[in-house]
Amino acid sequence: MHFARNAVLSCQILAARKLRTLLSMIGVVVGVGAVILMVSVGRGAEKSILDRIGKLGTDLIIVNAAPARLMIGRQRTVATVTTLSIADGRAITEDCPHVIAAAPAVSKSLVVRWESNNTTTAVSGMAAEGFRIRNIPIASGRPFDGDEDRARRRVAVVGPTVVKNIFGASDPVGEQIRIGRVPFEVIGVTRARGIDANGADQDDMVLVPLETAMRRLLNVPYIQTIYIQARGSQWLDQVEREVRNLLRARQRLTEGRPDTFTIQNQMTLLKTERDTARSMTLLIGSVAGIALLVGGVGILAVMLISVRERTREIGLRRALGARPHDIRVQFLVEAALLAGFGGILGVMAGIGATYAAAVLGFWEMLISWPAATIAFSFSITMGIIFGIYPALRASRLEPIQALKSE
């Protein structure tokens, strides 16, 4: 059989029945389009989580001086305890082999004033290494250093939200602010970092040297948090173990007693979120896949009608020398062509919808080319699979009966 010549004829026959052909393809178009759109949305969500992991610093571990419980699926510290000290931070840096640096910190919500404006914000006392460990970028001015920390200097680095709240459009660097009643000089502004994984504004804060905060602001001998930088993201679990063992030993916690502190491995947290996003992508992708399957059933129906309608054509072709095999191939090719055209239109529709959604600003989207390729190949495969039965029926028609049919 002249395969190509017959395929061209099939195209012409399909093209001559434009409305029917279009209607039969709609299911596939919608299915393929939906798969691409849904997976693109899911991939976009995944990417935004991965970006957040990158911004956070992938080698960060946080120790909180409080036992934690799972609340609504997230770890939350339940009560502040007073057992962690600056010495613990030093010990972690010195004794844990996979730790590069540790920055102890304290934090309290305080009123910050500039001229007649005031705002309540999280004031953190933090060791100078914290800027590097927590990956806090400076937009203008400078961070404080270790000497200023040891000297208990009253200097502050403020977040953009605080700047907006009390300075408005003025440049805050060099200005005097009051935290509580204590005057501080603003020496830097951090770059905007947005919302963190828990939904808190990371820019609504003021950073001051740790010793300054402990002695001049809060008057406490203990710290609340230790930020720890591991040697690399692959050592995070190792570091978590080392830190836990060290702190338990230093606090003389005997076997069986619960930790008085919480170690937060941010990577683990975000990995869980990414996995959730992935399974979400898979889920909505599968739903779209079912839509595609329904499109295949549409093709099955149209091909069955087509075989019935073209019974006489089939009889004629048999009389003119087509073998049953040739008839089978013809109808399979037509089903594959229908599904294939539908698939191409679906890919275009899916990409178009993805762009449209991105332009309308729903959220970040990544066109998933693997999903597009798979959905397109799947549509053709499905066309062939759903074409098998109609093709078999067509090839089994008796030429005489087929010719006589109306």
Added chain:
Amino acid sequence: MIELENLVKNYTKGTVVTEVLKGVSFRVEKGEFVAIMGASGSGKTTLMNILGGLDKPTGGTYRLDGVDMARAGEDELSQIRNRKIGFVFQQFYLLDRADAMKNVMLPLIYADGDGGGTARAEAALAAVGLAARKHHHPAELSGGEQQRVAIARALVTDPLILLADEPTGNLDSRNGLEVLALFQRLHREGRTLVMITHDHAVAEHARRLIVLKDGRIVEDRPVDQPRDAETELRVTQDASGAGPS
């Protein structure tokens, strides 16, 4: 070329066996123009189907070009239909979505591959006098022209015999005569034609007449004075030309 020996065909429906052909024997040689005539129910359509390799006999033998058709498989029969037989049907059976050329080329889709399909189809359309209409669709052609396209389709594979089943049955007398004139010309050019009809006037355009009745041949004789379709056409033309003016 065609050898029928005591051909029998029964149809079985449930337990009822209907004998349609009850022992038919004849031979057709190359270059003959045979009309097979009979009333409806005489078995002529069944005979045509068997001659065309669309149906198989229950008994007896049918040899076409030396091949025992009763023993041929489905695929072999398909090939024989494609290469050795050209069908012309009462209802033309053209694909209305395809133009004349595409219709004529349809059998070539199933023929063994060489190029030149377009040239062969053009030659076949020229042979039936429709070279100028090759890109017309069936709906744009008259009944007579449609049947000529169908004849071109039958000729395009250069078959051993042309099998026509009531080729004028759906045409008015003028278009019918044109088709018969074409058959007579093809006969003069050396083609073998077998035409099935119930119409005596149509049958008399052939050179040999086989009459079937109740599944048996009751008459097999040469046509004494075959009609000439071209002459008849001229007469009709003159008649209409001399009409009201």
